[in-house]
Amino acid sequence: MSPFHQILGNNLVANVTNYTVWFALTFWVFLETRSVFATGMIAGLYLVFIAATAIWFGSVVDHNRKKTVMLASSAMSFVFYALSLGLIAVTPAERFGDVARIEIWLLIGVVMFGVLAGNLRGIALPTLVTLMVPEDRRDRANGLVGMVSGFGFLTTSVISGFLVAWGGMTATLVLAMVFTALAFIHLLFVPFNEPVPEAEATQAPRRVDLAGTIAVIAAVPGLFALIFFSTLNNLLGGVFMALMDAYGLSMMEVQQWGLLWGCVSVAFIASGLVISRTGLGRNPLRTLMIVNLLAWGGAAVFTLQPWIWLLAGGAALWMFLGPFAEAAEHTTLQKVVPYERQGRVFGFAQSVEQAAAPLTAFLIGPVAQFWVIPFMSDGGAGAAAIGDWFGTGPARGIALVFCIAGLVGVLLTLLAFNSGYYRHLSAVYLQAPEPDAGDRAAS
Numbered sequence: 339m340s341p342f343h344q345i346l347g348n349n350l351v352a353n354v355t356n357y358t359v360w361f362a363l364t365f366w367v368f369l370e371t372r373s374v375f376a377t378g379m380i381a382g383l384y385l386v387f388i389a390a391t392a393i394w395f396g397s398v399v400d401h402n403r404k405k406t407v408m409l410a411s412s413a414m415s416f417v418f419y420a421l422s423l424g425l426i427a428v429t430p431a432e433r434f435g436d437v438a439r440i441e442i443w444l445l446i447g448v449v450m451f452g453v454l455a456g457n458l459r460g461i462a463l464p465t466l467v468t469l470m471v472p473e474d475r476r477d478r479a480n481g482l483v484g485m486v487s488g489f490g491f492l493t494t495s496v497i498s499g500f501l502v503a504w505g506g507m508t509a510t511l512v513l514a515m516v517f518t519a520l521a522f523i524h525l526l527f528v529p530f531n532e533p534v535p536e537a538e539a540t541q542a543p544r545r546v547d548l549a550g551t552i553a554v555i556a557a558v559p560g561l562f563a564l565i566f567f568s569t570l571n572n573l574l575g576g577v578f579m580a581l582m583d584a585y586g587l588s589m590m591e592v593q594q595w596g597l598l599w600g601c602v603s604v605a606f607i608a609s610g611l612v613i614s615r616t617g618l619g620r621n622p623l624r625t626l627m628i629v630n631l632l633a634w635g636g637a638a639v640f641t642l643q644p645w646i647w648l649l650a651g652g653a654a655l656w657m658f659l660g661p662f663a664e665a666a667e668h669t670t671l672q673k674v675v676p677y678e679r680q681g682r683v684f685g686f687a688q689s690v691e692q693a694a695a696p697l698t699a700f701l702i703g704p705v706a707q708f709w710v711i712p713f714m715s716d717g718g719a720g721a722a723a724i725g726d727w728f729g730t731g732p733a734r735g736i737a738l739v740f741c742i743a744g745l746v747g748v749l750l751t752l753l754a755f756n757s758g759y760y761r762h763l764s765a766v767y768l769q770a771p772e773p774d775a776g777d778r779a780a781s
Contacts, residue, residue: 378703396685485610499596638744
């Protein structure tokens with residue numbers, strides 16, 4: 339097996355582990371507190387930390403050997419999961435059921451840092467695609483990366499639901515520590531053939547250099563526009579992260595919710611397979627715009643009625659389209675950005691894109707809990723106006739938020755698709771030369 343495929347497999351184990359912990363934490367907090375506000379705050383805090391650390395993580399990736407970065411990622415996750423397990427052991431269980439107590443938020447914070455450490459791998463991986471895969475096959479390689487992520491979602495949702503039902507966060511964290519250690523040990527033996535990092539070769543200071551990163555992005559006409567386009571996806575993502583679990587768990591048991599996500603995550607894998615075979619077409623940016631339009635359109639209709647099959651179909655559509663959007667952005671950046679700067683550019687892009695989702699998540703949780711849900715409950719104006727066909731109650735309030743977000747997203751995407759920025763950026767991509775990635779390892 340080639341080093342690239344071994345890295346994909348290793349990242350699969352790490353991603354499954356980290357996503358399992360994250361899904362389990364969200365499930366567990368909602369079941370302990372029954373608070374949509376709490377799940378919204380968790381999603382918002384997570385995305386705030388992603389946005390806040392991504393630029394720094396990108397500089398870490400650029401200034402160090404990628405293998406060292408990935409090993410450090412696993413080691414940090416292991417330490418934080420161990421601390422979380424210790425916190426659970428010394429805290430009375432009833433204190434985790436009250437969102438007003440500091441104990442539950444302290445646990446959320448420590449677990450979150452363990453999951454966040456895995457983001458170092460997420461930033462390093464697309465730079466390894468540049469290093470190990472020729473330009474004309476990168477879109478397909480990015481499809482394989484998406485397929486690996488999809489398989490992670492497939493197993494994660496099922497594992498998380500059953501783990502929470504069986505052993506709560508204690509069992510989840512014990513298993514996370516075991517598999518994090520296994521990923522660390524395996525990676526020690528994967529051969530890497532990577533160039534010496536620029537900072538190591540020149541003895542230059544290992545700093546974030548935000549100004550330099552912005553200059554690199556500004557030097558590529560239209561690249562800021564690409565980051566803006568991708569940010570639109572994350573506006574919708576904030577709504578999903580804040581409210582999707584609460585909506586699903588209002589309709590079924592946690593084990594069933596985990597199984598449903600396991601089933602629809604097959605669409606994520608199918609999407610990666612399609613991309614790995616067909617690529618993204620001559621212009622990946624056009625693919626990105628179409629994906630945005632379809633994703634927002636699906637969000638506008640999948641909660642029109644409280645049907646599990648409609649929910650499953652909307653979730654499957656979302657999962658299928660996700661890898662196309664991510665692969666389109668990565669393929670573009672890998673072509674137009676110098677290799678020695680790609681970690682910082684990927685980190686900057688992630689930071690800016692994710693900054694939209696925390697705003698959505700922070701706003702949507704309280705808005706849904708304190709305004710929209712009462713609006714759609716008995717006696718509310720919304721229930722009186724559309725409740726006879728749309729339905730009433732807390733779950734229908736959440737459903738209304740999804741519908742409105744989807745309609746707004748369709749409008750925004752149509753405006754972007756017909757803009758001069760999109761046409762100019764497409765022309766820049768098609769004319770861009772291949773950046774020098776140094777000596778590549780065999781793929």
